[in-house]
Amino acid sequence: MNPSSVQPVVQAPDEVEMQIRGLMMDPVTNMPIIVLKDVGSDLVLPIWVGIFEANAIALELEKTATPRPMTHDLLQNMARGLNAEVRKVVVSELRDDTFFAVIWMDHAGETVTMDARPSDAIALALRWDCPIYVNRTVLESSKQAASGTPNVNAEEMRRWLENLNDDDMGRYKM
Template identity: 75%
Template sequence: MSAVIPESEIEVQIRGLMLDPVTNMPIVVLKDIAGDTVLPIWVGVFEANAIALELEKTTTPRPMTHDLLRNLARGLNATVTKVVVSDLREDTFFATIWMLQEEELVTLDARPSDAIAMALRWDCPIYVSRRVLERSRQSANETGTNVNADELRRWLENLNDEDTGRYKM
């Protein structure tokens, strides 16, 4: 049984993992696989590390938190089928992890960084709700940062592999 992908979701891939030049906070850059739309999501240092470890296929001597969660799900005969960056409220992104356990679909609320780390460990697709993309643009317009947001988007869309650091796809 596979999950049905609604038209309201856009499949993305990780374009890069980098540091915000202003705040020094990690950014996961998601890019529409069928277009040029990009969505930067600022994440915590530990979550960025969990994503980077899996992007680089680095093994650790003991299971890290997301590895433990993967092992727990496997132990419960569950499979992560997709993750969705599903909402944006008050400048905070929300995500949903979709799992299949014995023919039953289970959804879990998650931070996008954790959902992305899990998607990488399960090698499953990552989606962004069209509504989230619209709200992220609208949020930039409402805060009066439209020019900066547009400049940031253009900059992110034109990144080359060297710009995104060692975390290449």
């Protein structure tokens, strides 16, 4: 892609930039959790994902080389081969306890969007070193969903996630 033709990443007003705070295992369900943190505050968003998706994210966080391209490496190579570039990913929706995401790409001066699972979008964002955003309505919906969950105090869960240290996060090891 010609660097002079690349447009800057545009953050929509309803998007909150997040970074990966860590990966951990849910002690109750034994499922991996990606913990995203607002870059401008202590707000966190946990997203439960599959073990293979968590592994793909952990490999990239740890910059672990694999002998052959993994699926997300293949997708990055394909996009590059087609002269496309991933510019940002957005966790765009929370519906029926399921998160949805959109991958934003540039191709030949055009913006192309593709629906994706958040775990796949995040794995690609790490490989492209591009920003991860979450729609504000998703953050609000996730707060409401957490407060409506039986036997879980949303405020305690939020505080617990915000106060996790690197040892609690397992240094991204799965």
